[in-house]
Amino acid sequence: MSATLEDLKKTFAFAIPADVLAKLDPAKPLAAQGVDSLAMTAMAVAMQNAFGVKVSVEEGLKLKTLNDVLAFVNKAR
Amino acid sequence: MSNYAAHLLLEKAPLWSERIAARCEGRSLTYAELVRLSKAMGGLLRQRGVEPGGKVLLVLPDSFSLLASFLGCMLGGMVPAPLNSRLRRQDYAECLADIEPALVIVSAGHEALDAAAEAGVPALVLDDHSLEPLLQDVAPVVAHPSGLDDVGVFFVTSGTTGHPKVVPHRHEDFFVVGECMGNFFGIRQDDVLLCSAKIGHAYGMFSSLIMPLQVGATVVLDPDKPTPENTLRLFAEEKVTVFLSVPVLFTMLLLAMDSPEGASPAGLGQVRLCFAAGEALPGAVFESWRAKTGLEIWQGYGSTETMTFIIGSRPPDIVPGTAGRVLKPYQACVLDENHRPVPSGVPGQIAVRGASVTRGYHNAPEWTRRIFTADGLLLTGDMGVERDGLFTIMGRMDDMFKAGGLWVSPMRVENALLSHPDVAQCAVTGGDVGAFTLVRAHVVPKQGREAGQELVESLRRHALESLPDYMVPTDIVFHASLPMTASGKIQRFVLRREASNG
Known part of the structure; x- marks a missing residue:
């Protein structure tokens, strides 16, 4: 079964402050919407743990938006 | 003048007194104003009973207040100890105990203020709004005739136990670092520098204070934690030409830059030089940055103990994955466990010699003994390998x-x-x-x-x-x-x- 945006948001809930998470536009870069490097790192860890995928440096640099992350997770699983 | 602050403020600054020394949150500070405020701050510290040789802890964000406090302190022969303002109360308590400052200069509401009160050390609460009124009518300090060998600064870095290590550097070290980094970067008077490492770190110190002020350039101070949005805004608004940072911020900028409204390479504005240090720069980040901006990221390797980068790489001599070549006037080599040099290509511990290397930690002879070989080489604690003059850093010897x-x-x-x-x-x-x-x-x-x-x-x-x-x-x-x-x-x-x- 494919993951959904809601699944992602649930997974990232502890990594990103609630007010930032609530306002996230899935089509815009996370780094431009108040998600700092510590939150970004925590998200990458949560994504690896929850969906059992591993991100390389090259792939990580392409995961800019929530939509990018969703597509990556569903392709990698 | 061998007092480095006197050199900057009394010999250099008058050559370009009307130029802008620093910009912070849209405000400007000319060199003439920086000289006046620094002299007055030195005078105020003396008034408050700080003697030459006395220590002053500075827990301030990068700001005009920090520049004036640091330089005023040094000008009057006192020893500033600028600290990372993201540390916690316990860290400040340990620094207070180790450094025994006569005074703490700190932002309102900061945890360091509680630590100072608990230690019974007087504190001066300061920000850029209170700076000017506080210093009005204060008689300027007379430059102290500090010698090149006198301690000019205390940096604080963390040790393996988590207890801070206090690293003194002498006035001469500032001159050496100024020349070495000035030559490496080729900073010009019309440059505008932005460094995401704060002035409390040696990296921030030479990037935001020594390098710009010694040539009459402008430094942009960001009091906040660096974010990609802020950085891109400062590139545009302040016309930054030289950007010095850590790998993670380059990564964050790459992840932020593709936003539909703020299109990519244009976001860099007039930046002509990008530099990364503090950690190894992943090759993929270097390549993506070059593809997106056309700029190759310069790199450097150094430590608080050396006060500067002693190994560096710049175009056209950048080999991704390596830290680069040894910079003048330093010597670096790779040693085995008995402190004997290993042949080229064999990994070992990187050791360094050079003019700005600290003479040892403050009040910690045991720590000091451990970082020097019998020949006086500084043991960096980093594993590395040298091939054809190019050094690659491989990680720590300890658990740091x-x-x-x-x-x-x-x-x-x-x-x-x-x-x-x-x-x-x-x-x-x-x-x-x-x-x-x-x-x-x-x-x-x-x-x-x-x-x-x-x-x-x-x-x-x-x-x-x-x-x-x-x-x-x-x-x-x-x-x-x-x-x-x-x-x-x-x-x-x-x-x-x-x-x-x-």
Whole structure:
């Protein structure tokens, strides 16, 4: 079964402050919407743990938006 | 003049007194104003009873107040100790005990203020709004005839135990670093510099104070934690030409730059030189940056003990994955465990010699003894290898590591986690995910406690109460037991190896 945006948001809930998470536009870069490097790192860890995928440096640099992350997770699983 | 602050303020600044020395949150400070404020601050410190040779702790964001406090202190022969303002009360308490300052200059409401009160050290609360009124009518300090060998600054860095190590540098070290970095970067008077490392670090000190002020250039000070949005805004508004940062911010900028409205390469404005240090720059970040901006990221390797980069690489001589070549006037070599040089291509510990290397830690002869070889070479604690004059850094000899470009002491984090009621045992190591470096905690929960997401979140909240945010573990892995030596010491290297293979 494919993951959904809601699944992602649930997974990232502890990594990103609630007010930032609530306002996230899935089509815009996370780094431009108040998600700092510590939150970004925590998200990458949560994504690896929850969906059992591993991100390389090259792939990580392409995961800019929530939509990018969703597509990556569903392709990698 | 051998007093470095006197050199900058009394010999250099008058050559370009109407130029802008610094910009901060849209405000400008000319060189003439910087000289006046620094002299008055020196006068105020003397009025408050700080004698030449006396120490002053500075816990301020990068700001005009910090520049004037630092330079005023040094000008009057006092010793400023600029500290990272993201540390916590316990860290400041330890610095106060080690440095024994006569005064603490600090922002309102800061944890360092409580630590000063508890230690009975007088504090001066300061920000850029109170700076001018405070210094009105204060008689300027007379430049103190400090010698080249006199201590000009105390930097604080973290040791393996989590206890701060105080690294003194002399006035002469400032002249040496100024010349070395000035030559390497080729900073010009019309440059506008922005450095994401704060002035409390040696990296921030030479980038935001020494390099710009010695040639009459302009430094842009960002009092806040650097973010990609802020950085891109400052590039545009302040017409930044030289950008010095850590790998994680380049990664964040790459991740932020593709926004539909703020299109990419244009976001760099007039930036002509990008530089990364503090951690190894991943090759993929270097390549993506070049593809997107047309600029190759210069790199450097150094430490608080050397006060500057002693190895560096710049175009056209950048070999991704290496730190570069030894810079003048330093010597670097790779040693075996008996401190004998190894042949080219054989890994060992990197050791350094050169004019700005510290003579040793403040009040810590045991630590000092450990970092120098019998020949007087500084042992960096970093493993590395040299091939054809190019150095590659391979990691630490001890358990220290960096996350997001900042030092993390595993013991400091472990002690914080062990004070959580559900933790039986833990060990902390560095790790990475994608291009990010992180703090990873390996935790054995107490019997009957459930190892799950709830405990992860509880541990992170608990850690945040006493640790700087960048030391809070991002990844928490539960174990039934931890690998131990026969003598009962946790083997962090085994955990590191397991994690990188898994």
